[in-house]
Amino acid sequence: MDRPRITILRNRNVVFVVDDDLGMLKGLKRLLRQHGYDSVVFSSAEEFQNHGDFDSACCVVLDINLNNESGIELRHHLKAAGISLPVIYITANDNPAVRMAAIESGCIAYLTKPFGAKSLIEPIERVAAGAA
Numbered sequence: 001m002d003r004p005r006i007t008i009l010r011n012r013n014v015v016f017v018v019d020d021d022l023g024m025l026k027g028l029k030r031l032l033r034q035h036g037y038d039s040v041v042f043s044s045a046e047e048f049q050n051h052g053d054f055d056s057a058c059c060v061v062l063d064i065n066l067n068n069e070s071g072i073e074l075r076h077h078l079k080a081a082g083i084s085l086p087v088i089y090i091t092a093n094d095n096p097a098v099r100m101a102a103i104e105s106g107c108i109a110y111l112t113k114p115f116g117a118k119s120l121i122e123p124i125e126r127v128a129a130g131a132a
Contacts (some may be wrong), residue, residue: 015032016040017032018045018060018062018063019041020063024063044067048060049077061088062075065092091110094112
């Protein structure tokens with residue numbers, strides 16, 4: 001007997017943002033709002049992990065260098081827990097090793113701060129449209 005398929009319905013207009021820089025959180029929240037997205041912001045990996053409702057957003061914008069935490073390690077923890085939320089990494093400290101680790105962890109985009117609005121909005125739009 002075939003089991004019914006469970007489809008997770010993500011909110012295509014909500015984006016999670018995790019960054020320990022409060023100015024960056026504020027700026028990203030404003031940018032997302034200007035492009036028709038709501039956002040839920042988190043200033044630490046711990047705050048994000050304690051949120052728990054990972055299916056309520058289309059994706060997460062995740063800083064790689066969080067206070068005493070690695071965004072890449074956070075991504076690995078999410079994957080290990082069966083959470084497949086699409087990730088857009090952002091970082092101010094780009095280097096080849098970090099870039100490779102980010103890409104290998106499975107991200108839909110890797111952006112170096114400062115980045116243009118279009119470079120952030122395009123991958124979000126792809127995910128929201130179901131194309132990523």
